[in-house]
Amino acid sequence: MSGRVAVVGAGALGLLATKVFIEDGWTVTTYESRDYIGGLWKDSDDSTISVHATTIFNSSKYRAAMSDFPFADNDDDYPTAAQLHEYLERYARHFELLPSIKVGTKVLNIKRDGEGWQLVARKTSTGETLTEHFDKVCIATGSFNTPRWPTLEGLDRYHGRVLHSIDFHRSEDFKDQNVLIVGMHATAQDVTNSLSENAKHVYLSHRGGLLLLPRYIEDGTVFDSSVNVGVTFVMAWMTRKLPALWNWMVDKILQKASMKAFPVIPEAWGLSPAPSCAVSTPLMADTLWPHLSSEFAEPVPPINRILGPRSIELANGRVLEDIDSIIYCTGYHFSIPDGLVTEDIHPYPGNSLGQPPNLYRNIFPLHPDQSICKSLAYLGHAAITFPGFVQHELIAMAISQVFLGNSPLPSYKAMLNWRTVNLAERQAMIARYNPREGSTFYPVLLNFGDHLQWLDKTAGTGLYSNLSFPLFNLRAWRLWWQDKELYSLCLKGLFTPVLWRLFETGKRRAMPRADCRSMIVRENERSQEQKMRRIASKKLL
Structure with a gap:
């Protein structure tokens, strides 16, 4: 047994973290202050952040899903708020997460206790206070907490x-x-x-x-389906090596798409x-x-x-x-609920709202004590322009591998240097593009290529080592030789989240190859079926 992990929050991030930790062998207890799971994806009538009944997700269901749990056939191409909440409930039931979750239990405080963590929580219905001890803690309360x-x-x-x-x-x-x-x-x-x-x-x-x-392009496909794995690798390389050129290209492509869809x-x-x-x-x-x-x-x-x-x-x-x-x-300031952690490990210490979090990779505390860095992590404060929940699932996988000791963190000095570089890159972007104060240039956004490659390596998904630069990659040639259809779907087909579960590396858990292949094929078929339905519906108008 790996040890005990506390997850704070049972919204989408908390649920996927709970699932990842359980499958990696941890004993998990998840705390949720509301009386239900799913967090903000359930339309509520209180003063906590939630979707509205009319909310529609911005990622299609073909890109938005968790890596091993697709949306249902009868969910809309772009799921509604109600469908998303139902999806999260199905996810929790399917992977038997509910026994690990304490709903109606608000975490009041987390503090260092020897080599572990003491967590104090209160049952919202009775006021009863609970004190428990854990080896590791993952705070998954989301990033939006304080209204602007x-x-x-x-x-x-x-x-x-x-x-x-x-x-x-x-x-x-x-x-x-x-x-x-x-x-x-x-x-x-x-x-x-x-x-x-x-x-x-x-x-x-x-x-x-x-x-x-x-949400749809001219040929009837969902907007986010055109970016396959091959395009993603090109994007990752250019955002690291030629960011200004890449941003110019993306602006031109999206402006053209906008003018076609909304010409007047x-x-x-x-x-x-x-x-x-x-x-x-x-x-x-x-x-x-x-x-x-x-x-x-x-x-x-x-x-x-x-x-x-x-x-x-x-x-x-x-x-x-x-x-x-x-x-x-x-909108909202990126923050965590008040009182959770002490100032010396708080991701937004003092008056730093609106600033990038004081975290390595926007995940782990920047603290000289490595035992703290390797046992406390935050979900929802690191992001790249990548659709759906899977980027946060990858972060949860990376956190688990760091907690297990399979993926080491760099030295404190190296982590500080990473943050210095990250802040410098952000200031260069601000100087070049002059975003408005409070715009959607969120302080948690990271360099796409650098962050994606770090996630792939730390979580151990094997996507880069098996599929990048395929002409010069022996693993890619081996996949082509063994299964040409799968090879083609991986590089040129739909970039379904299932791909992150395909390759076994000894870190995050891969799906059995036959099951994973079957799911990849089916997701590509569903995407093509969606396109045909869209074309047929337009012809009938």
Whole structure:
């Protein structure tokens, strides 16, 4: 037996971490403060972050799934919030995770105790306090915890309702209202879609520059299916060696896709020019577009000041009258719940909200005591532009291998040097592309190629060693010789998350080759079936 691991949080990240640790031989106890699993993916009516009933996932189900548990055939191509929560519940039942999870149990404090960790938790129903000890701890509470509240001049003069999207639950509360939404991205899209059932008009106040993308490309396939393993390896190499050229190429490709999908975007909306995708995440805008086209939702400039009880002046001098409610869709600071860990190992010490976390690889504490670094880890504070949950599953695999001692961490000096380089790269990106403060150039974003290759090596997936540079790779030639169909699907087919379970390396657990091959073939078939259905539906219109 490997030892005892505590996982804090049973949302998507906590569930996949629980599963990874169990399959690696750990005894796992997972704590969840809510009375249910699935975290923010269950639409809730309290003041905790959650999806809205109208939320649609931005990754297709063919790329979004865990590595060994595909979405169901009857799930939408882009799963709804309800389907995602059901998927997570099925995942937990299928892998028998529920006995390891204590719902309704809030972790209050985690502190070093000898060579292990003392965890204090409280049952939310009874107030009973529990104290337990663990060898390792993985904090998987997610990254969004603290709402952003930009300052609006003259807000004290306003007499309407003001709330953050974290407290938006019922569109009926806004029946026949004029609503001003502060922000124009994914959450604003969800809230606008919900308000369309009851509100009179919605204004989307934004600071300019947003690229709108479709969920489907011209041939009917889902947008994220075109990036196969071969393209991913090219992307990884270029983001390390020629990042400026790669970013220029991506901007051009995505701008072309945007213009094809949304050819008539009024200049008055102020969406062009959009910032580089290197520092600003495009919006998958299929849900918002009908509301923009119908003029129910109207993009407007930033707010200059509040003039009176229901009057708001915009940056261009226009005054909006009869504004009944203001909803902040301004996102969240990356953080962890208060009180979990002491300041010397806190990923956001002091007033560092909005800054990259004080973590090696945005995962492990930057601490001179190596025993602390190798026994405490954070999920959700490292990210790359890669679709779905699997990148976080890979991080959980890497964490487990570090905890087991199979993948060593570098020295404290080397870890500090990594962070110095990471911060320098980020500052260079800021200087080159000038992102707006609070934009979607999140402080947890890492260099794509460097991070992906580190994950592959640390988790031990074998994808790079078996498939990269195939013309000069003996392992790739061996796969081609043994199974040409599988070889072709791996490099040129759908980059299904199942591929991360294909190769045995002695680290993370691989699937049996026959089962894995069968699942890869089936996922490619399902992707092609989806394309045919899409083409057929367009012909019938």
